[in-house]
Amino acid sequence: MLLPTLLLEIGNHQFEVAETLIQVGRFLVIFLAARTLAEVMVRLSLPTILGELLAGVLIGVSGLHFLLPPDTGVAINDLLLNLVSSLSGVTPEQVQELYTESFPGLQQVSLLGLYALLFLTGLESELDELMAVGLQATTVAVTGVVLPFALGTAGLIWLFHVPTILAVFAGAAMTATSIGITASVFGELGWLKRREGQIVIGAAVLDDILGIVILAVVVSLAGGEALAIGPILKLVVAALVFVAAALWLSGTAAPAFDWLLDRLKAPGEVVVAGFVVLSLCCFAAQAIGLEAALGAFAGGLILSRSRHTEAIQETVKPLVALFATVFFVLIGTGMDLSVLNPLEPANRPGLVVALFLLLVAIAGKVAAGWSYLSKEPSNRLVVGLGMLPRGEVGLIFLGLGTQAHLLTPALEAAILLMVIGTTFLAPLLLRLVLGGEGPAPRDPLEEIPT
Amino acid sequence: MLLPTLLLEIGNHQFEVAETLIQVGRFLVIFLAARTLAEVMVRLSLPTILGELLAGVLIGVSGLHFLLPPDTGVAINDLLLNLVSSLSGVTPEQVQELYTESFPGLQQVSLLGLYALLFLTGLESELDELMAVGLQATTVAVTGVVLPFALGTAGLIWLFHVPTILAVFAGAAMTATSIGITASVFGELGWLKRREGQIVIGAAVLDDILGIVILAVVVSLAGGEALAIGPILKLVVAALVFVAAALWLSGTAAPAFDWLLDRLKAPGEVVVAGFVVLSLCCFAAQAIGLEAALGAFAGGLILSRSRHTEAIQETVKPLVALFATVFFVLIGTGMDLSVLNPLEPANRPGLVVALFLLLVAIAGKVAAGWSYLSKEPSNRLVVGLGMLPRGEVGLIFLGLGTQAHLLTPALEAAILLMVIGTTFLAPLLLRLVLGGEGPAPRDPLEEIPT
Numbered sequence: 001m002l003l004p005t006l007l008l009e010i011g012n013h014q015f016e017v018a019e020t021l022i023q024v025g026r027f028l029v030i031f032l033a034a035r036t037l038a039e040v041m042v043r044l045s046l047p048t049i050l051g052e053l054l055a056g057v058l059i060g061v062s063g064l065h066f067l068l069p070p071d072t073g074v075a076i077n078d079l080l081l082n083l084v085s086s087l088s089g090v091t092p093e094q095v096q097e098l099y100t101e102s103f104p105g106l107q108q109v110s111l112l113g114l115y116a117l118l119f120l121t122g123l124e125s126e127l128d129e130l131m132a133v134g135l136q137a138t139t140v141a142v143t144g145v146v147l148p149f150a151l152g153t154a155g156l157i158w159l160f161h162v163p164t165i166l167a168v169f170a171g172a173a174m175t176a177t178s179i180g181i182t183a184s185v186f187g188e189l190g191w192l193k194r195r196e197g198q199i200v201i202g203a204a205v206l207d208d209i210l211g212i213v214i215l216a217v218v219v220s221l222a223g224g225e226a227l228a229i230g231p232i233l234k235l236v237v238a239a240l241v242f243v244a245a246a247l248w249l250s251g252t253a254a255p256a257f258d259w260l261l262d263r264l265k266a267p268g269e270v271v272v273a274g275f276v277v278l279s280l281c282c283f284a285a286q287a288i289g290l291e292a293a294l295g296a297f298a299g300g301l302i303l304s305r306s307r308h309t310e311a312i313q314e315t316v317k318p319l320v321a322l323f324a325t326v327f328f329v330l331i332g333t334g335m336d337l338s339v340l341n342p343l344e345p346a347n348r349p350g351l352v353v354a355l356f357l358l359l360v361a362i363a364g365k366v367a368a369g370w371s372y373l374s375k376e377p378s379n380r381l382v383v384g385l386g387m388l389p390r391g392e393v394g395l396i397f398l399g400l401g402t403q404a405h406l407l408t409p410a411l412e413a414a415i416l417l418m419v420i421g422t423t424f425l426a427p428l429l430l431r432l433v434l435g436g437e438g439p440a441p442r443d444p445l446e447e448i449p450t
Numbered sequence: 451m452l453l454p455t456l457l458l459e460i461g462n463h464q465f466e467v468a469e470t471l472i473q474v475g476r477f478l479v480i481f482l483a484a485r486t487l488a489e490v491m492v493r494l495s496l497p498t499i500l501g502e503l504l505a506g507v508l509i510g511v512s513g514l515h516f517l518l519p520p521d522t523g524v525a526i527n528d529l530l531l532n533l534v535s536s537l538s539g540v541t542p543e544q545v546q547e548l549y550t551e552s553f554p555g556l557q558q559v560s561l562l563g564l565y566a567l568l569f570l571t572g573l574e575s576e577l578d579e580l581m582a583v584g585l586q587a588t589t590v591a592v593t594g595v596v597l598p599f600a601l602g603t604a605g606l607i608w609l610f611h612v613p614t615i616l617a618v619f620a621g622a623a624m625t626a627t628s629i630g631i632t633a634s635v636f637g638e639l640g641w642l643k644r645r646e647g648q649i650v651i652g653a654a655v656l657d658d659i660l661g662i663v664i665l666a667v668v669v670s671l672a673g674g675e676a677l678a679i680g681p682i683l684k685l686v687v688a689a690l691v692f693v694a695a696a697l698w699l700s701g702t703a704a705p706a707f708d709w710l711l712d713r714l715k716a717p718g719e720v721v722v723a724g725f726v727v728l729s730l731c732c733f734a735a736q737a738i739g740l741e742a743a744l745g746a747f748a749g750g751l752i753l754s755r756s757r758h759t760e761a762i763q764e765t766v767k768p769l770v771a772l773f774a775t776v777f778f779v780l781i782g783t784g785m786d787l788s789v790l791n792p793l794e795p796a797n798r799p800g801l802v803v804a805l806f807l808l809l810v811a812i813a814g815k816v817a818a819g820w821s822y823l824s825k826e827p828s829n830r831l832v833v834g835l836g837m838l839p840r841g842e843v844g845l846i847f848l849g850l851g852t853q854a855h856l857l858t859p860a861l862e863a864a865i866l867l868m869v870i871g872t873t874f875l876a877p878l879l880l881r882l883v884l885g886g887e888g889p890a891p892r893d894p895l896e897e898i899p900t
Contacts (some may be wrong), residue, residue: 017736017739020732020733020736020742021733021736021737024729024732024733024736024742025733027725027729028726028729028730028733031722031725031726031729032726035714035716035719035722035723035726038716039714039715039716041716042715042716043715048716048717051716087736087737105555105558108555264485264489265489265492265493266485266488266489266491266492266498266501267498267771268767268768268770268771268772268775269485271767271768271771271772272481272485272771272772272775273485275477275481275772276478276481276482276485279474279477279478279481280478282470282474283470283471283474283475283478286467286470286471286474286537287471287537292470292474314764315767315768315771316768317718317721317765318718318721318765318766318768318769319768319769320718321717321718321721321722321765322718322721322722322725325718325722
């Protein structure tokens with residue numbers, strides 16, 4: 001899928017040439033667009049993930065039609081179509097067909113990127129930091145999850161009469177905190193080692209865990225029909241047990257992993273051993289009825305206390321840089337931003353929903369900053385704003401909902417606006433409150449070897 | 451393909467669970483088998499690539515039936531079948547069907563591994579070393595390509611009455627020298643910096659280029675019908691021009707690449723920029739009628755003189771460690787080693803062919819050691835034996851021939867025996883000749899961060 005399948009069957013040479021050109025060309029368009037906009041974002045002191053998302057919008061259904069999920073029924077960009085057709089000698093109709101046929105491979109690559117990203121997030125979790133700020137971080141995390149979820153879901157159901165499943169999904173998408181973006185914003189402003197910074201990082205770690213439990217529950221719910229309590233409880237228990245087992249294994253299995261890794265001599269052992277753990281955890285999660293995504297995160301948590309965790313992170317980062325980019329670009333691709341145009345009367349109800357979600361998303365997290373008890377004075381506004389960016393975690397929710405055809409276009413766009421809004425606003429507001437003018441923000445991929 | 455497609459459609463939950471379990475389970479079997487045997491090989495002081503190949507045989511058609519290309523028509527291993535069936539609630543027949551449907555994704559991942567490996571080989575090419583030993587290395591390389599190819603092809607046609615296309619393909623598979631294995635064996639024995647070592651490395655670099663030109667020609671030939679001179683000449687010229695352009699670009703485009711890379715600020719820029727060059731070169735090669743594989747190698751050559759070449763190598767190595775393993779395991783998978791059983795009378799002609807190929811493969815390369823002029827005394831046997839291992843380059847030829855259904859089972863097995871034989875024998879014979887007892891041999895992936 002990534003690169004040519006040209007040699008699988010030497011017989012149909014023209015078709016293979018065309019398919020190779022389509023696949024390679026599609027990758028080129030994705031990376032050139034995503035990187036160009038990411039560079040623009042860095043220069044605007046904004047997270048690069050926003051550039052990837054906008055790149056998807058630019059080359060997708062709302063834009064230039066280079067990147068089109070098969071079910072959109074739109075013809076692909078003439079430039080790509082005619083170039084491939086003339087170079088390979090295949091008719092434009094056949095090029096369109098080959099394009100559609102080879103698209104699932106691209107989606108699978110994007111899921112590989114998602115799992116690699118969640119694995120990396122688990123690997124980078126600093127469990128010890130969470131323990132140190134303990135209760136305060138837990139309070140902030142739980143409040144910052146419960147408030148936006150409850151307010152968002154209830155508001156959507158009662159104020160906007162959104163069906164329950166959709167409202168729950170949208171509410172769940174509001175619970176996340178992007179630990180990567182949060183950590184880099186605090187690091188950039190020099191607040192990472194202060195108490196406020198420690199609380200936010202600790203809460204963001206816990207939020208990641210809570211968010212993925214919620215994700216597992218919501219996705220399973222969306223797969224079923226009714227909102228029964230039994231299956232939910234079972235899933236919550238399974239998810240909690242699974243995460244607890246991962247935390248326990250991070251203390252017990254990690255030394256065994258290290259013992260084994262020290263004895264492995266065949267080259268490339270670090271990335272392969274990490275990938276085997278990732279696969280085992282995905283398999284285990286899926287086998288007991290949870291999401292493979294939860295398995296990927298749990299795999300990272302287990303290895304976060306390995307002596308080799310940094311070496312594993314280094315080998316996972318190139319996978320994330322390549323394939324998670326595809327994931328975020330694909331999210332932007334399917335997004336029909338025209339529903340946000342306020343000049344179109346039909347759009348206005350959707351825009352009201354978007355505004356409501358954004359306000360609840362901000363209010364819920366900022367309020368969480370006042371939820372914990374502390375004898376020492378602390379800047380509670382900084383804590384609340386630090387929890388603001390939904391970033392990649394919010395986008396993951398959105399992407400999964402989109403791929404599942406669960407959301408209406410208006411709700412999709414509203415969630416996107418909420419994610420973009422909080423991710424954009426957090427660095428801006430924090431900089432305003434703290435009066436700093438730091439360097440460019442960093443994102444979770446910052447540490448990739450250069 | 452790599453990891454679950456579970457969330458693409460939330461509707462068919464059972465099928466997604468089954469497909470995830472199949473895909474993840476298949477990966478686990480591949481990596482556990484390949485790594486276990488690679489560790490055994492390291493302890494026997496043999497290249498790990500042999501372990502990956504044997505792992506494929508062990509879990510493939512000739513072995514446990516965990517890994518089966520769709521066209522073999524064999525039922526998959528009962529353990530995997532029943533485990534997936536009972537965990538997902540899907541019938542065994544449906545599991546078999548999902549297994550077959552999702553196999554092309556695995557083959558595409560293996561091709562990604564192949565291109566990443568060729569890109570890495572290009573990146574690691576030390577063009578300056580080749581220039582220094584100049585004429586001598588060129589003589590050894592050309593002789594070491596021409597002799598095995600001519601003797602092998604002619605012998606197969608005249609002695610064994612093999613059809614011309616097959617004989618040419620088998621002959622081509624005998625031309626390669628594995629630069630990775632050669633470099634690590636010489637490094638291990640402390641001969642890398644001696645004149646013999648320099649000549650062999652220089653010749654192996656040139657051999658890689660020649661081998662890929664030959665590969666491009668042979669594959670295109672195999673795709674057509676007749677052995678016409680015009681198309682061959684056109685391809686040879688195109689390939690030579692392409693490689694020459696890559697060499698020229700390595701001096702001119704690399705600085706431009708560095709200039710650009712220095713200005714990129716978004717994280718993950720190294721791996722993405724490298725991947726874009728790789729994609730551009732694959733696209734260009736395919737667009738002018740050459741192999742994408744040649745493009746991958748050329749992309750590596752172009753960036754081999756970048757200031758960032760080592761950083762790029764570091765980010766490519768995890769991709770190679772994961773996906774090239776899949777490529778080599780898949781080669782072993784389809785291999786029916788029972789044709790090598792000498793107790794079966796029908797096999798004996800095939801075994802005679804295998805023995806003939808092995809002898810020619812050894813004699814042709816060893817003779818190349820005596821082909822160059824030198825005023826200083828040099829150990830010509832060491833040079834010849836250094837050129838011996840076919841390693842991954844021979845396997846790539848074999849894998850492409852197998853996937854193209856070009857070879858007969860007996861010829862496939864004979865080529866495999868030739869590749870395994872030369873790769874096994876080179877370290878053993880060199881150690882015998884030099885009387886050294888070095889540490890475990892290394893392979894091209896040695897440098898992956900640990």
